[in-house]
Amino acid sequence: MPYVIAEACIDVKDKACVDVCPVDCIYEGEKMLYIHPDECIDCGACEPECPVTAIFPEEDVPATQQQYIQINRDVFKGENPPHKPTR
Numbered sequence: 739m740p741y742v743i744a745e746a747c748i749d750v751k752d753k754a755c756v757d758v759c760p761v762d763c764i765y766e767g768e769k770m771l772y773i774h775p776d777e778c779i780d781c782g783a784c785e786p787e788c789p790v791t792a793i794f795p796e797e798d799v800p801a802t803q804q805q806y807i808q809i810n811r812d813v814f815k816g817e818n819p820p821h822k823p824t825r
């Protein structure tokens with residue numbers, strides 16, 4: 739089960755998570771970052787790096803933010819998918 743980026747990342751986007759991901763599966767969108775669910779190896783390295791606790795293992799996403807599981811998946815299928823993060 740992949741890790742998921744949820745609501746708290748919106749407009750924060752400091753990208754601390756990007757630096758520690760061993761497989762570069764965290765991508766940048768307009769408002770927030772997203773984890774590609776098929777590329778994430780479930781290592782957990784990103785979770786403690788996030789200053790606003792936006793990252794959760796899929797099974798631990800808070801009840802009020804469950805929609806982000808699908809959002810992290812669907813965003814890669816949209817017309818304007820997230821890209822490799824820029825610095």
Ligand code: SF4
Pocket residue numbers: 741758759760761762763764773777778779780781782783784785
């Ligand atoms: S859990 Fe590991 S592989 Fe998945 S996004 Fe986080 S750092 Fe990358």
Ligand code: SF4
Pocket residue numbers: 743746747748750751752753754755756771787788789790791792793
């Ligand atoms: S560390 Fe957290 S707030 Fe920063 S970009 Fe990653 S998910 Fe977003």
